[in-house]
Amino acid sequence: MSGVAAAFLCSSSKSRATVYDRLKHMVPKLAFRGQAGVGIAAFMHKEGVRYARALQSSCDSVRIEHDEQDPNFRPHVAIAHIRSRCRGISDGGDLQPIHNNAGTSRSLAISLDGALVNGRELRGELLAQGYRLGSNTDAELLLKWIEGSCERDYWRHGLPVNYENIFRDIDDRIDGAISAILLDGEGNLVAYRNRCGLRPLETMQTDDGFLLVASENCAFADLEGKTQQILPGHIRYVDGKMGYCVDRSVSNGQYKAKLCAYEALYLGNPNTSVEGQSHFETRYNIGAALGGLVAQRLQGELGSTLTIVSSMPHTGGPYADGLFASLVEYGVFAQRREVVSTQFFQRTLIGTPSERKCLIAQKYRVSETSLAEAAIIIVDEALIRGDTSQAVTNMLLAAGAKAVHWAIGSPPIVAPNYYGMGIDTLDELAFWQIWKQLPPEQRTQILRFHKMEPQDLKIIESNIAASINAATITYLPFPLLVSLLPCRQDGVDLSPFTFEMPTPAGQKRANRNLRELAADLPYSESILA
CATH class of the missing domain: 3.40.50.2020 (Rossmann fold)
Structure with a gap:
């Protein structure tokens, strides 16, 4: 039970707003999904990925640490995780975005909403392959799986990562309810919703040149643009250098969303709409x-x-x-x-x-x-x-x-x-x-x-x-x-x-x-x- 959000500033944008401004707009509207704090990962060319916390300053606004500490750091893409309390985490929070410790170009950070049912089996496979897992969270499990696939099939060969193939493999192997946002060390963004469609994931292409992603469409309130639902078993990939955006199916079939009843009854913001x-x-x-x-x-x-x-x-x-x-x-x-x-x-x-x-x-x-x-x-x-x-x-x-x-x-x-x-x-x-x-x-x-x-x-x-x-x-x-x-x-x-x-x-x-x-x-x- 948590929320995810992302903002990507397209190269064509002439807006004076920043990706942090857009996150500060979206995150308070997703507060129903978790009350244990907000974590952020952001990328700026020549500066790489930086991590920050967002602090709730009132019921409808947040303050981002880096926003004040380094005004010269103006990332073109950032992802956020609205944390829920999580069993087994010492401070009571599910500490995301979770990231690896690889070199700059191989950095990965992920924010995840949902859970894996077959996580124990997947964890066993990774441990058998020699991977070390520091926590007992599904977010780390998914990150390690992506990192291993990138290393095996792309990084060691000097090839660009094909995230369509990476997430097709993931979608075949996992069973559960997952929506996730991935940010890599080259500023590429991937939003993913697994085939069962239990966890919603929405996007907006704003009129002023941002691509936004969020767990609920209420996050886009008061913004002008075109909204679209990421379909079950699909990714939306945004190239960090060129800024182009593509949708890809990563499932071997067509799947219809089957939203968890808790979304309407309890978990979702009252202003979020489903089927109008x-x-x-x-x-x-x-x-x-x-x-x-x-x-x-x-x-x-x-x-x-x-x-x-x-x-x-x-x-x-x-x-x-x-x-x-x-x-x-x-x-x-x-x-x-x-x-x-x-x-x-x-x-x-x-x-x-x-x-x-x-x-x-x-x-x-x-x-x-x-x-x-x-x-x-x-x-x-x-x-x-x-x-x-x-x-x-x-x-x-x-x-x-x-x-x-x-x-x-x-x-x-x-x-x-x-x-x-x-x-x-x-x-x-x-x-x-x-x-x-x-x-x-x-x-x-x-x-x-x-x-x-x-x-x-x-x-x-x-x-x-x-x-x-x-x-x-x-x-x-x-x-x-x-x-x-x-x-x-x-x-x-x-x-x-x-x-x-x-x-x-x-x-x-x-x-x-x-x-x-x-x-x-x-x-x-x-x-x-």
């Missing part, structure tokens, strides 16, 4: 649909109780707005107020249980003192592990709330995400923690996941509600979710709710995990088949 529909619209519409379910469920329970609709910051706002509007239409008297605030922006999705528990306790606060006897409806896009929702519920009850109800803008999350979202095992998901406590017959029926009967969903809702001390939980049913997403069902990865993985290695791993868990259940084989 913004994530804000999608989230608002989901909240409105969810509001009808909540109204039917709670209308008899609320009575004259003061009812407050609030969101989980910073992603639940559109959901709560839609739900509140829907409640009003159903005649439920409620107030729309934010009763939960945060002390910092960093997400608590990634990390060990103890790290996350500490962060959650520090991050969330009750922002109002007048909650006595109020019924609070907290609206969130997902309930993953249940530890954040439990902590917030307890805070609100301690502040005097009569009851806390949760409205969740997605179905139960039943599958780990092997593609870079920090959800690695079944055991950490709230769904499976409850599932293990149910009688065998109920457990078997609930293995239908998105096809489970309504009464089975109610069992999950009531048990998870009890586990987090909430009065009720209302999930968005799977068919409603599918109807509200901008892409058709075959254009979105819904594996978090279906256990149907978008890549072969992911499905193999998921099947193994699921069969181990359900091995002792009656009739589970027929359901899982």
Whole structure:
């Protein structure tokens, strides 16, 4: 879970803006994708590649170190990585752009968004060939693979690198969700999106002579130019000397993008659009649909109780707005107020249980003192592990709330995400923690996941509600979710709710995990088949 961006100043440009100016425009708009800092690699002819950090100076602007330290360094190309917190990294950040230590012409730097499912196998191949790997990140793994191919096929022979061939080999070998931007020691730029298309990658050719690349099209807001999506299994190559730009397919077939559902529900900026529909619209519409379910469920329970609709910051706002509007239409008297605030922006999705528990306790606060006897409806896009929702519920009850109800803008999350979202095992998901406590017959029926009967969903809702001390939980049913997403069902990865993985290695791993868990259940084989 991170973001990437790049800016290339074309030779025909007469703009007074720099590539740093363009990165400073794009990076804040990608902040939803990671809150652990921004790394930058930039290239200037006769000066080579330099590395810098970008520091967030406000919610909508950043400051780049080199910009102030050396105003004479004016690169024509720069790449950025918006860092997420990453397990196994000592300072809590995925330190990119990652680069090699080769000579000037052989320098490589890469920024990566996503994850490899078969990374362990690829790592084993590199180690067997004698490569040394300093960290346990997919970014380093991909960089080493590119470096090895460049050395073997081009550098040692004094030949220019053919990145089309390099990335064709990579696309054949990797399984996962990858978007990446590569900058080499000659100022060449390569933007790559692997064949499964789970991670978006967008470009803009600006009217004032820049080629921009970013993880989301919201990064180009307020700029004039032509936007285009990099297709799955394609690269866009920009020559560092001549400035010409070409698109090339690096796959042995045509692949359609299958965007991860988390992009629309959680990860993407609300202003990003897919198929002409913004994530804000999608989230608002989901909240409105969810509001009808909540109204039917709670209308008899609320009575004259003061009812407050609030969101989980910073992603639940559109959901709560839609739900509140829907409640009003159903005649439920409620107030729309934010009763939960945060002390910092960093997400608590990634990390060990103890790290996350500490962060959650520090991050969330009750922002109002007048909650006595109020019924609070907290609206969130997902309930993953249940530890954040439990902590917030307890805070609100301690502040005097009569009851806390949760409205969740997605179905139960039943599958780990092997593609870079920090959800690695079944055991950490709230769904499976409850599932293990149910009688065998109920457990078997609930293995239908998105096809489970309504009464089975109610069992999950009531048990998870009890586990987090909430009065009720209302999930968005799977068919409603599918109807509200901008892409058709075959254009979105819904594996978090279906256990149907978008890549072969992911499905193999998921099947193994699921069969181990359900091995002792009656009739589970027929359901899982």
